[in-house]
Amino acid sequence: MLIILCLLFAISTLIAFLTHGDYIDSRNDVWFESNTLFVLIFIFVISRNTILDNGFIKYGFLLLIFNQAYDVITEITYLDALSDKYDLVDTMIEDGTLQIAYLLIALGFTKLIKQINDEACIDELTGLYNRKKLSEIRLKLFDLIYIDLDGLKLVNDTKGHAVGDLMIIRVAQAINQVLGRHDQAFRIGGDEFVIVVKPSHGAKIVEKLKQELKGESIKFSYGIELTNIDELSLALEKPIKPCTE
Template structure:
């Protein structure tokens, strides 16, 4: 027997350190050696494999190409490599031989004659793990590219948060086709789902929990996980820095193919990616808002005034409004005796008054108007019109109407100056100076 001709340990030492199977046949095609890897992955009829043919040792069909290659190796000393990609049933070897539905290994085999025709070596390489690893690397690279691209897209303020999220999840789903994603995003109880037509019952239940604020912090995480277990689905709460904003992601496998990427690792990556990119989009929008708006009143800030005014001028040039006699009206608003309110009630109370006045100024704006807080109690309104008409009186009346602040009734008047572009000046400084001067003359 071959074991007596070539010591197995000597034979195996020539292969180096490999992962995979080794089968050695004698010149009659009978098995004289199987390594543990083959025993672990083959569904054997009997463990007494010695001097049995491959058909007798393995349970299941064996590739005719394998048997032909063995004959060629014995008779003509020809070596051959067979791949599972071309020959689907080289050997009936399985990932889990105990599973009710056995997943076949993706293998390649090298059939080669041993020296002096003392037998045949069948060397088996399982490339399932290799292919899966390579596929995971490609998926990881795709997710990294998505991260880079969407960090850039987050700065585009013309793209709404809803469109940003829908596009993001669509791209992720395209690049990780073995996993499907359903996502629900809620901001202060209101939100949307992706895909829009998804009617996931478990997502609806999660939304109700969040909307009703029945759970907070870790208890909400635990409840979402519990719902995932109840519905036998992979469900994750996606948290954000703003406690009023939540996301819920539901993941499912699209297939059970052996070459699918690692499900648990990939959905963790996707969940973290969704969280970080949406957070960045919201943060960028918030930073942009802070750069252009007054923190206290929500009106545009003085720093944004020049940019907004230049935008108005460009619109007028494009639309030809300046040539037709249409201009811009600037209204400089200053509250009268506001310092006395601060002195009497304190600055926190004064801030509440400013917020209320700002709301009243906003209520006097049309769609094309803009309002700015340019100082402590100074405001500026820009309107697309050449003459003030009754607008100054409308502003004064709206501002001076008494209102309740905490438990005190407050009534405060305003002085307003006006200037028009391009009749009164061609730049913002000239117009503000003129409107400010008119406002002080009224005081």
């Protein structure tokens, strides 16, 4: 990649050197403007499979490239005189597209940062929230359901971690099936899950979870406690009297 960038700089230098002085305003300006254009193109190319999945950033960069290309070609004396003749159009192209490009890129990076923050709060294996999301529980007062899978270590030791992971994924799927609109589920450890539901709804959710896993060789222990966001850390630290299913 560094070699490609150096080649682009060499090309811009060659363009500036070969350009006849009678046809351009300044060789130095052509060189600097061409370098900037090639750098923008380089960034666009190497980013096309990552941040350019974001439409705002993609089209913002394309506008930047267009804007910079316009700066390069208006270094030609004839085109520069023509742009001076139509000053309003020139201003709209040169300054207007630049502002729109920056706005699109700013919106794109805002969206990208939010996406990164959201993904940081998602458990990769199950798709449930992880511990980082516990601080964003929506309910002020809620039933805290603590779930601990029984026998996961034995499954990992005898059948392998791949089978154990499938067991965890299946429980996460079952939890998702029984969640209500305002409920939230978290995987807080290897075999530990937490579900946050409206007060007095905890027992109902557990019963639904039992039915969802009925007939499967998956057992779990659980506990239910009424708590609030201010006492959540304490509730998670102290042992909840488990019931086994």
